[in-house]
Amino acid sequence: MKTLFSIFKKGLQKTSTALSRSVESMFSDVHLWGAEDFARIEALLLQSDFGVRTAKRMVSDMKDRYERGLVKTSSDIQRICAEDIKTLLSDDLRGMRMAPEGSPTVIMMVGVNGSGKTTTCGKLAGILAADGRKVMLCACDTFRAAASEQLKLWADRTGAAIVSSRSGTDPAAVAFDATSSAVARKMDVLIIDTAGRQHTKKGLMDELSKIVRVVKKIIPEAPHETLLTIDAATGSNALNQAREFAKFADVTGLVLTKLDGSGKGGSVVAIHSEFKLPVLFVGLGEGMDDLQPFSPEHFANAIFSQS
Ligand SMILES: Nc1nc2c(ncn2[C@@H]2O[C@H](COP(=O)(O)OP(=O)(O)O)[C@@H](O)[C@H]2O)c(=O)[nH]1
Ligand SMILES: [Mg+2]
Incomplete structure (x- = not known):
């Protein structure tokens, strides 16, 4: 059976290989470490996208612990990095x-196109x-016409019910039907997949707020979570778009996807500290098991080769 830690470890392998191997080779035969060595670690952390502030910290x-004689080997370095990351996250x-028992929990997924909304909805349903x-x-x-087909596949795969409509239908009307139906059929959870793009930014903002308004007509406390998916290996342009979403969509938490795709796993720390929102789930691969509730401990231990 796959353990939770092994899923994190496999998903974060690229980041961990880049970091751990370099730390090991860099410090295996150095006796006295100087400013240059610490600058090299900082550069490594930056390469893994930890961000300037975190890397410096x-x-x-x-350095402080080294000067006090508490750091002697490369594995000490990895242990300290893992501890710092755990604390930060x-x-x-x-x-x-x-939601309280008897009423459906409503989760709304928002985010830039291609950031993993539909996949995350499907895996979460699973x-x-x-x-x-x-x-x-x-x-x-x-x-997009293909979007509801993609979600239907996930419904088949997970046994979840699905409410969809022809493309071009008003999304708020679909959300209203789904929420009414979720209440009538006594569903425990309703997961709403949304579009990442519209003809204009204002169009998209209006669309998302209209969906929320109609859902609230039926369940006033809903949505219980509005999750923003962010591709963890994303460039600065996509990150700017994600920032826009966070501003107008009342986001309550983050889902960081595609951690497996690159050696940029450190971005979890940078994005978390920038958005000041809890990371609820991480995507560690394309399989059903690869969406996991976020564990700072497994995350930190996996990238800094602790067991
Ligand atoms: N490797 C990997 N791929 C992912 C992950 N999450 C999503 N994807 C892929 O990213 C692509 C875009 O995902 P999709 O859910 O369609 O994004 P959306 O446009 O936001 O709905 C798809 O090919 C997914 O299979 C992940 O955690 N790891
Ligand atoms: Mg989609």
Whole structure:
């Protein structure tokens, strides 16, 4: 059986190989470490996308402990990095907010095109269904014809119910139907997939707020979570777009996807500290098992080769 840690470890292999191997080779035969060595660690952390602030903070912590004689080997360095990362990521850790029993929990997925919304909706449906919950998916990306087909495949795969409509239909109308149906059919969870793009930014903002308004007519506390998916290996342009989403969509938490795709796993730390929102899930691959509730401990241990 796959353990949770092994899923993190496999998904973060590229980042961990880049970091751990370099730290090991850099420090295997150096007796006295100087400013240059610490600058090299900082550069390594930057390459893995930890961000300037975090990299500097980690290296200064490391230097401090080195000067006090607490760091002697490359594995000490990895242990300290893992500890720092765990601390940085644990402050706002929480599980998903759920509705009280008897009313569906509504989760809305928002984010830039291609960041992994539909896939995350599907995988989340899988996790919740495996946990014995009745799940309904709602295809509100009516902007692209292929989007609801893709969500239907996930419904088939996970046994979740699905409400969708022809492309071009008003997404808010689909959301209204789905929410009414989720209540009538006593669903435990309703997951709403949305579009990442519209003809204009204003068009998209209006569309998302209209979806929220109609859902609230039926369940006033909903959506219980509005999750923003961000491709963790994303360039600065996509990150700027994600920032826009966070501004107008009342986002409550983050899902960082595609951590497996590059050696840029450090971006979890940079994005978390920039957005000041809890990371609820991470995408560690394309399989159903590869969406996992975020664990700072597994994350940190996996990239700095702790067991
Ligand atoms: N390797 C990997 N691929 C992912 C992950 N999440 C999503 N993808 C892929 O990213 C692509 C875009 O995902 P999609 O859900 O369609 O994005 P959307 O446009 O935001 O709905 C698809 O090919 C997914 O299979 C992940 O965690 N790891
Ligand atoms: Mg999609």
